[in-house]
Amino acid sequence: MSEAALDVRYSVRHGQGTISMAGEIDLTTADQLRQAASACLAKNPMNLHVDFTDVTFCDCSGLNALLWAYRQARQQGTAMHLRGLQPPVARLFDVTGTTPLFRLRDVA
Template sequence: MASAPDGDRFTVEVRHEGGAVVLALTGELDHDTAEPLREALEAALAEDGARLLIDFSGVSFCDSTGLNAVLHGRLTAQENGGAVALVGLRRPVERMFRITGADTVFDVYPDVAQALAAGTGRGLWQS
């Protein structure tokens, strides 16, 4: 876990659900707090074919460092036959993904349950 300068904590909770690894993020994701996310992405994507959902529903802010970490995770997953989807994008996080065009390279869902349901239908989240 990392503490943001203003005292908000950034955390990454890792859990396995429906054949996917879910990274549930909370707090402000920026240059000073991105390392736990990078570490969690690296661990989650260590297996070939890993299926990863990144849950942003608890994130109140994300800067370019966070965006780059997520984009790098996506590339790693693709190289290893895996997939990454995003869930729970809230304003202003959703806006940053939209204006950079990053929302077009990810499947984006309102919540984990809908992502798992959609992925199962396409064979993405099956174990």
């Protein structure tokens, strides 16, 4: 898979941060998630919504980047919400026991 396998977009409006992704999150693309989370969190949103609707694969590198973002968000008092987890990605969270850390919305 090439480095362009993940499209990441982010914004912060009215205290709400949003990260939307499409593609695969793996060793070569996980840093894109980390960078987007860092940029969003730098604006101190009340909530950070991470949309996985169009994410087809996530490995432990992606999970690690997400856990990094979770710790950063928690330190500054920002609630983190995940939405649109597809079954293969949701399974990663279930198997690793990390599902309870996140507020899940619209899980497929």
